[in-house]
Amino acid sequence: MREIDVKRITEKVRDLCIEANTDLGEDVFEAFDRAMAGEESPLGIEILKELKENARIAKDEKVPICQDTGFAVIFIELGQEVHLVGGDLTGAIFEGVRRGYRDGYLRKSICHPFTRANTGDNTPAVIHTEIVPGEKVKVVVAPKGGGSENMSRVTMLTPSEGIEGIKRFVVQRVKESGSNPCPPTIVGVGVGGNFEQSALLAKKSLLRSLGSKNPDPELDQLESEILTEINRLGIGPQGLGGRTTSLAVHILMMPCHIASFPLAVNIQCHVQRHKEAII
Ligand code: SF4
Numbered sequence: 129m130r131e132i133d134v135k136r137i138t139e140k141v142r143d144l145c146i147e148a149n150t151d152l153g154e155d156v157f158e159a160f161d162r163a164m165a166g167e168e169s170p171l172g173i174e175i176l177k178e179l180k181e182n183a184r185i186a187k188d189e190k191v192p193i194c195q196d197t198g199f200a201v202i203f204i205e206l207g208q209e210v211h212l213v214g215g216d217l218t219g220a221i222f223e224g225v226r227r228g229y230r231d232g233y234l235r236k237s238i239c240h241p242f243t244r245a246n247t248g249d250n251t252p253a254v255i256h257t258e259i260v261p262g263e264k265v266k267v268v269v270a271p272k273g274g275g276s277e278n279m280s281r282v283t284m285l286t287p288s289e290g291i292e293g294i295k296r297f298v299v300q301r302v303k304e305s306g307s308n309p310c311p312p313t314i315v316g317v318g319v320g321g322n323f324e325q326s327a328l329l330a331k332k333s334l335l336r337s338l339g340s341k342n343p344d345p346e347l348d349q350l351e352s353e354i355l356t357e358i359n360r361l362g363i364g365p366q367g368l369g370g371r372t373t374s375l376a377v378h379i380l381m382m383p384c385h386i387a388s389f390p391l392a393v394n395i396q397c398h399v400q401r402h403k404e405a406i407i
Pocket residue numbers: 194195196197198272273274275276277308309310397398399
């Protein structure tokens with residue numbers, strides 16, 4: 129059994145909150161370049177250039193990529209040979225979020241749903257914990273913006289709707305979202321599981337590197353078919369027209385109940401931020 133003090137998790141979460149909000153992954157920069165090469169709209173190309181420049185300035189000057197620094201969504205993979213000491217895991221994560229948003233001068237965006245009173249420190253965070261083999265802890269911080277999250281949906285298709293039903297729902301969701309999720313977007317899709325699991329699959333699919341292939345060839349094909357349809361909608365960068373409405377579609381799937389066909393769409397804006405560390 130390996131002992132890990134939860135203070136180390138607090139420190140990591142703090143650092144990752146700041147890094148994720150200021151340092152956009154190179155895979156996103158490369159996706160901007162690919163999009164510019166394929167974009168026909170001059171205004172669309174101009175906007176993609178500006179998004180790239182904005183992200184580059186944020187990286188160089190260590191300032192947030194966007195004013196919306198997101199809901200802190202934390203994925204923990206906890207090795208079953210690890211014994212956490214020095215406090216409780218949830219408290220340690222919340223403290224990391226608190227420090228990260230304070231020290232990084234990141235906007236605190238979390239409030240009471242009724243009164244809208246701000247909690248003041250960007251807590252609580254949303255934490256997804258998975259127990260895995262081994263003696264390490266993996267921490268992923270994925271701050272999620274409100275504009276794109278608002279456009280996300282879960283639905284329960286009927287089993288007979290099949291793959292065509294998935295395509296129809298996902299493309300329609302992107303169409304109805306228009307400029308609201310700050311396109312170009314990344315469209316996370318969760319298929320199967322049950323109601324809540326499909327939403328989690330959709331969110332987790334966003335952690336995959338942009339430009340990477342889906343390891344399942346059938347899903348890889350479906351991703352490219354849906355992306356082609358989405359990019360025919362003409363919404364374009366920031367909703368001002370063009371081919372680049374989405375940079376990618378990512379799908380995760382798992383078996384479901386014989387009576388059900390859960391489907392979730394989690395839309396992610398171009399600020400596709402997540403950082404991870406292993407302790
Ligand atoms: S949806 Fe994304 S780009 Fe738009 S305001 Fe929110 S975080 Fe920023």
